[in-house]
Amino acid sequence: xxxxxxxxxxxxxxxxxxxxxxxxxxxxxxxxxxxxxxxxxxxxxxxxxxxxxxxxxxxxxxxxxxxxxxxxxxxxxxxxxxxxxxxxxxxxxxxxxxxxxxxxxxxxxxxxxxxxxxxxxxxxxxxxxxxxxxxxxxxxxxxxxxxxxxxxxxxxxxxxxxxxxxxxxxxxxxxxxxxxxxxxxxxxxxxxxxxxxxxxxxxxxxxxxxxxxxxxxxxxxxxxxxxxxxxxxxxxxxxxxxxxxxxxxxxxxxx
Amino acid sequence: xxxxxxxxxxxxxxxxxxxxxxxxxxxxxxxxxxxxxxxxxxxxxxxxxxxxxxxxxxxxxxxxxxxxxxxxxxxxxxxxxxxxxxxxxxxxxxxxxxxxxxxxxxxxxxxxxxxxxxxxxxxxxxxxxxxxxxxxxxxxxxxxxxxxxxxxxxxxxxxxxxxxxxxxxxxxxxxxxxxxxxxxxxxxxxxxxxxxxxxxxxxxxxxxxxxxxxxxxxxxxxxxxxxxxxxxxxxxxxxxxxxxxxxxxxxxxxxxxxxxxxxxxxxxxxxxxxxxxxxxxxxxxxxxxxxxxxxxxxxxxxxxxxxxxxxxxxxxxxxxxxxxxxxxxxxxxxxxxxxxxxxxxxxxxxxxxxxxxxxxxxxxxxxxxxxxxxxxxxxxxxxxxxxxxxxxxxxxxxxxxxxxxxxxx
Numbered sequence: 023x024x025x026x027x028x029x030x031x032x033x034x035x036x037x038x039x040x041x042x043x044x045x046x047x048x049x050x051x052x053x054x055x056x057x058x059x060x061x062x063x064x065x066x067x068x069x070x071x072x073x074x075x076x077x078x079x080x081x082x083x084x085x086x087x088x089x090x091x092x093x094x095x096x097x098x099x100x101x102x103x104x105x106x107x108x109x110x111x112x113x114x115x116x117x118x119x120x121x122x123x124x125x126x127x128x129x130x131x132x133x134x135x136x137x138x139x140x141x142x143x144x145x146x147x148x149x150x151x152x153x154x155x156x157x158x159x160x161x162x163x164x165x166x167x168x169x170x171x172x173x174x175x176x177x178x179x180x181x182x183x184x185x186x187x188x189x190x191x192x193x194x195x196x197x198x199x200x201x202x203x204x205x206x207x208x209x210x211x212x213x214x215x216x217x218x219x220x221x222x223x224x225x226x227x228x229x230x231x232x233x234x235x236x237x238x239x240x241x242x243x244x245x246x247x248x249x250x251x252x253x254x255x256x257x258x259x260x261x262x263x264x265x266x267x268x269x270x271x272x273x274x275x276x277x
Numbered sequence: 278x279x280x281x282x283x284x285x286x287x288x289x290x291x292x293x294x295x296x297x298x299x300x301x302x303x304x305x306x307x308x309x310x311x312x313x314x315x316x317x318x319x320x321x322x323x324x325x326x327x328x329x330x331x332x333x334x335x336x337x338x339x340x341x342x343x344x345x346x347x348x349x350x351x352x353x354x355x356x357x358x359x360x361x362x363x364x365x366x367x368x369x370x371x372x373x374x375x376x377x378x379x380x381x382x383x384x385x386x387x388x389x390x391x392x393x394x395x396x397x398x399x400x401x402x403x404x405x406x407x408x409x410x411x412x413x414x415x416x417x418x419x420x421x422x423x424x425x426x427x428x429x430x431x432x433x434x435x436x437x438x439x440x441x442x443x444x445x446x447x448x449x450x451x452x453x454x455x456x457x458x459x460x461x462x463x464x465x466x467x468x469x470x471x472x473x474x475x476x477x478x479x480x481x482x483x484x485x486x487x488x489x490x491x492x493x494x495x496x497x498x499x500x501x502x503x504x505x506x507x508x509x510x511x512x513x514x515x516x517x518x519x520x521x522x523x524x525x526x527x528x529x530x531x532x533x534x535x536x537x538x539x540x541x542x543x544x545x546x547x548x549x550x551x552x553x554x555x556x557x558x559x560x561x562x563x564x565x566x567x568x569x570x571x572x573x574x575x576x577x578x579x580x581x582x583x584x585x586x587x588x589x590x591x592x593x594x595x596x597x598x599x600x601x602x603x604x605x606x607x608x609x610x611x612x613x614x615x616x617x618x619x620x621x622x623x624x625x626x627x628x629x630x631x632x633x634x635x636x637x638x639x640x641x642x643x644x645x646x647x648x649x650x651x652x653x654x655x656x657x658x659x660x661x662x663x664x665x666x667x668x669x670x671x672x673x674x675x676x677x678x679x680x681x682x683x684x685x686x
Contacts, residue, residue: 053303054303094314094317097314097318098318098321101318101322213322213325213326213355214318214322214355215322215354215355215356216319216322216355216356216357216360216369216371217356217369219315219318219319219322220315220369220370222315222318223314223315
């Protein structure tokens with residue numbers, strides 16, 4: 023039974039870049055800074071490609087929401103092995119206000135339009151760390167969801183998922199259609215091979231706007247200020263446990 | 278959260294964290310500028326491979342003189358084993374410019390290994406371009422996957438720059454050629470499977486030279502001792518000795534007397550490849566030096582705040598970018614078979630190998646005493662790129678070629 027998989031590929035500041043806060047404190051500097059695909063989304067895409075190689079899926083559709091540079095991210099995804107891409111264009115000033123609620127709504131509309139069977143997302147983006155889109159999406163679609171997944175095993179009409187939770191590993195079984203969010207240890211993403219990089223040129227990349235999908239992307243949350251964490255100060259050494267207790271009490275940690 | 282995530286990404290994810298990798302698209306030294314989207318993707322893929330698979334091992338391979346066959350095979354699965362070999366036999370069918378981009382990226386991880394991969398690629402191209410369909414079908418599929426490795430044999434103890442004076446002889450007998458003589462400084466020699474050899478079948482000079490493929494287990498083929506070098510240590514270098522070495526005459530590549538032509542045409546690409554390796558080394562050296570000047574203090578200031586150091590970095594960046602522009606332009610000339618392609622490739626090799634060695638050497642100096650320690654990669658980039666000014670045609674021979682061209686009008 024061949025399925026169609028949707029994978030979200032967010033373009034984020036490259037994880038190795040040193041982040042600088044903008045002087046006006048409205049966010050971080052993104053202009054001219056190196057960006058790449060969210061590492062968890064790469065892991066999600068790799069899992070989708072493996073499902074396709076096992077003939078469980080027949081088509082992988084990748085989606086990215088944002089300014090025109092998102093098409094680079096989609097091209098990388100196509101080079102890794104996705105079949106076609108959809109760029110939901112949100113140009114720059116509005117893009118800063120694009121939040122998980124709106125993205126989930128966009129993905130919901132696309133999942134319905136493209137007749138998707140499985141949505142695989144990264145568990146969170148490394149720029150906002152929201153960890154919400156997958157969860158909201160599953161609510162909108164009314165599909166089961168497995169979050170923080172570290173293992174995917176398809177058994178006929180159901181999928182066995184292993185989730186990494188605080189207490190250890192949890193195994194659940196979900197039906198198809200479903201949403202999966204990928205965690206770090208799910209897999210190791212592959213390199214794009216040269217033949218695939220060349221083939222990617224010929225793959226389809228469609229562009230649309232949130233309005234075309236009937237989605238209002240007005241932000242519901244307002245960012246008040248973005249600041250660097252406080253500079254780490256020197257600590258204090260104490261002689262014994264009693265002195266430690268006294269210091270902690272004096273600083274009000276036992277109220 | 279981000280800090281701990283980065284730590285766990287470093288451990289578990291296939292990305293390792295190169296602290297010095299701060300490529301930003303407004304940087305003039307960004308290697309992906311002016312490239313097509315596919316070429317940018319090529320650079321990214323090759324660079325990621327270099328960061329993950331080569332960089333962590335470059336020191337170990339250098340110290341242990343290890344020839345990393347397994348890692349090279351992995352590189353070949355990405356298509357790096359036959360970059361400009363035609364697709365029908367398993368090659369990647371890329372242009373010389375695409376190839377330059379790939380080698381530049383790989384070289385940031387390990388110059389020596391990348392240089393060997395480029396030599397292997399050149400041998401594959403010679404078989405692809407001048408071999409018969411039968412030879413191509415029989416040998417190339419195994420070579421482009423790097424399941425079998427190739428070496429290039431032109432230089433002899435008595436004939437280096439004066440290549441057309443080579444004396445390895447190939448005597449024609451019934452169904453075979455019998456080879457007698459020695460080749461020197463052969464990269465991969467003794468550890469590779471296929472030797473692309475230039476030998477004399479006819480009279481003196483270039484027109485008497487013919488190209489052959491010699492397999493490792495051929496009768497009469499032997500090797501000298503492994504040479505001890507100051508760099509390029511991840512590839513073994515040995516003399517290749519032919520004592521009544523018999524090879525089937527079906528192993529001749531191209532026609533008798535065509536060998537020198539094949540060699541010279543191969544070298545155009547080989548020169549761009551080596552120059553690209555120098556650029557990768559300079560790129561990595563510069564990145565690491567910038568990082569160092571941001572953290573090292575002297576006289577109460579960061580090194581990067583001293584004007585002399587800033588000017589030095591500006592010089593280094595300018596040499597790097599100029600080399601890159603020159604090499605890519607020469608690659609383009611080769612791709613388009615322009616009338617000046619030979620001089621352009623020579624000029625690119627001359628300029629890039631000299632300038633990028635200077636960048637690597639300056640990088641060492643800017644690291645101060647630390648630059649001299651093997652703990653820091655800068656010294657290895659310097660040692661590895663030093664030989665690029667000598668092989669594939671010495672930089673002096675490059676000047677001969679260029680001056681001949683400009684004086685010919």
